[in-house]
Structures are given as C-alpha cells and as structure tokens.
Amino acid sequence: MKQVVKVLSLLIVATLAFSVPAFAKKQRVVFGGGPAGGTFQTVANAIQIYGPIKAMDAYSIKAQSSAGSLENLRKLNSGKMHIGTVYSGQVYLGANGMLKNDPKKYTDVRAVNFLYGAPAQLIIKKGSGIKSTLDLVGKKVGIGAAGSGAFANSELFFGHLGIWDKIERNAMGYNDAAAAFGNNQLDAFWLFTAFPSGSVIMAAQTNDIDLIDLSADAEASGFYKKFPYFSKRTIPAGTYKGVDNDTPSFQDSAILVANKDVSDDLIYNILATIYTDEGLAHMFSQKKTFKAMSIKSGVDGIVTPMHPGAIKFWKEKGIL
Secondary structure (H helix, E strand, O other): OOOHHHHHHHHHHHHHHHHHHOOOOOOEEEEEEOOOOHHHHHHHHHHHOOHHHHHHOOOEEEEEOOOOEEEEHHHHHHHOOEEEEEEEHHHHHHHOOEOOOOOOOOOOOEEEEEEEEEEEEEEEEOEEEEEEOOHOOOOEEEEEOOOOHHHHHHHHHHHOOOOHOOOOOOOOOOHHHHHHOOOOOOOOOEEEEOOOOOOHHHHHHHOEEEEEEHHHHHHOOOHHHOOOOOOEEEEEOOOOOOOOHHHEEEEEEEEEEEEOOOHHHHHHHHHHHHOOOOHHHHHHOOOOHHHOOOOOOOOOOOOEEEEEHHHHHHHHHOOO
C-alpha cells in the first residue's frame, strides 16, 4: 500500500511540474515605440504582433507609444521600459552626459541591433522663398514632439547653426505638423525618420512641397566634424510627390536597445526570431524601411556597449 501511495505521489508531482508552466503568467515586457505617424511605433508594433514573438512561453511583448527617442532613453535607463528604439547618437550622448540641458549620464542602456538609417528632412512649400536652413529665421517651424529624437536633433542642428532662438518653434508630432503645414499654420516642418514618411506623403497630397538640402548647411558649418556619428544620406528623387531631384541630408542610426538588466535569453531569442528569412520578411511587410535590416548590417551605427544577449547572437553570426 505504501508503495502505491508513493507512486501516486510521484505521478502527481510530475503532472504538476508539467502543468505549471502552461498556466504560469508571462512576464510583461514593455517595448518603447514613438508617436503616431513615426517609424519608432511601427518597430514596436511589428515586433509585438509577429506570431513567433507572441508564442514565446515566458514573455509577453507590449508596445507602448511615447514621445520618441529621448523619452525612451530615459525610461529604459530607469527600467520603466525594457526594450525600445533610440537613435544611436543619443545613446552615445546620454551615456557621456552630453545631452542638451541634461548632464545626467544614462549608463544602464545597452545596444541590441541596427534597425535603419534615419535622415533629417525639412519640408517646405515651393515658392516659399526658403532655400536653406538659415532662411527659417522668423518662420514658424514644426520641430518634432517634445522628448523625441526629432526635437533633440532639431535643437542640436538649429542651435549649431545659430538659429534655434530665431525661429518660431512648434513642438508637435509628425502627423500634427503635416496637418498644421497644410493649413498654413507652419512655414516648414522637420522630421528625423526613415523615408518615405507617411506624414510627408499626407502633406504632399494637398501641397506643392519641396525638401531643403541639409547636408550643405551641415558641411559648411562644421556639423559633421563636431558630431561624427552623423553620416551623409541622400533622399532620392521621387520619394515624395513633386520632389523630382535628389536631396542631400544627414542621418543617425535608429537602433534597438534594452535596459542592462533585461534577460540575456530574451534579447537573444528576439534576435534569433527576427533575423530569419521569415522574420525579416515580416518586418519588411510592415514598412519598406526595414529592408535595411540584415545579418550583415546588424551592428551598423552602434558606438556604445552592447547587451550580453546581443553580443552572444552577433558573435554566433560572425559579426562581432
């Protein structure tokens, strides 16, 4: 009898051992995206909805909208977000206490992978008389939402050119800026995102738009020398309706980052899931911008320490 009880007890224990994980609550992982109309939010949504990501046993990825790059950096550093998209240059500036009006060092953020190159874009109306960035003096300009990478980089660039305090600044998201531009409430609006941007496409439907050559102003002012993480980038002719010439600009790299205490296994498994033929095809189906993602480009633009889970993955792929 005792032997039977012992066997039954063992069977019950074994059954529970297999049953508990099926009912165990998944750990909620907050993925910092961005404002409506921006590519940051598309990144978060695309990864959140991908079937193999949703099927992970231990984790539940939840996309969370935000103002953008700087808000994500700060929340990732504090642990209020676990994973998110931030511009590589701002991870660098934050880690070194070099952010504008913010001497704090954000040292608990680790790079995971390159996503895409994000170029600056300055949208104007043809016939406006605005020929260069310096012509924005006295004009009403949408500069991106407060707390976003677009806002921070507009302050960086316009401040470097000496016109930050000479323009009528309007802090707003891309979609709101495009609408205000169409209603003649703005003379120009600035974006720092992948192209083609849905907001610019929207503006071009009802306005005869043009783009400003930003690289010429950057080159002439020594911007590239002072901020070497920016690189030159051309927005091809035909990207937007009515813009029939190539437009030189500059870009930073949008990268995926994580808090340093996020599980190595989670980061490794996300990369191993996304960087398959099927995973990359899914990303591309969400936005053509993600065509820039590949094993070969996996660590492009990263100039700060990487997460151990990412290091393991990229070493296995022969990239590190």
